[in-house]
Amino acid sequence: MSFNSTELKQIVLPEGIVTLKTDGIVYVKYAVDTTVDLDVQARMLDAFNEITEKKLTPFLFEAEDGVTVTKEARDNAIVMEESTPCKATAVLVQNIAYAMIANFYVKFNKPKRPFKVFNKKNEAIEWLKLHL
Numbered sequence: 001m002s003f004n005s006t007e008l009k010q011i012v013l014p015e016g017i018v019t020l021k022t023d024g025i026v027y028v029k030y031a032v033d034t035t036v037d038l039d040v041q042a043r044m045l046d047a048f049n050e051i052t053e054k055k056l057t058p059f060l061f062e063a064e065d066g067v068t069v070t071k072e073a074r075d076n077a078i079v080m081e082e083s084t085p086c087k088a089t090a091v092l093v094q095n096i097a098y099a100m101i102a103n104f105y106v107k108f109n110k111p112k113r114p115f116k117v118f119n120k121k122n123e124a125i126e127w128l129k130l131h132l
Contacts, residue, residue, distance in 0.1 A: 013043060102117040
């Protein structure tokens with residue numbers, strides 16, 4: 001099964017790339033060694049709102065090596081959940097450390113919108129398509 005889709009819009013920031021594709025999913029890839037703090041979180045939220053025109057849309061998040069999230073940003077993520085355009089969130093994890101962090105977030109913050117952790121991109125995309 002092919003998951004290729006064409007880019008409709010893209011926003012490039014120093015911290016990462018936000019892309020809306022023809023499959024209706026927003027792909028977010030955080031850049032190498034990015035520290036996600038409150039400022040980065042605010043810039044990314046602005047990009048999410050711009051690319052989706054503030055419409056609820058499924059999101060797939062990935063992180064390159066060395067990406068970290070500050071405690072303040074982790075705590076703020078659940079507070080700002082309802083102000084994001086994320087209709088459903090899939091987090092693609094490439095290693096055990098990222099998997100532990102993502103699963104910890106789900107277990108303790110209990111997101112109100114659909115949120116799931118994956119280690120296979122095709123499975124994440126198929127799940128997100130259920131939320132289009």
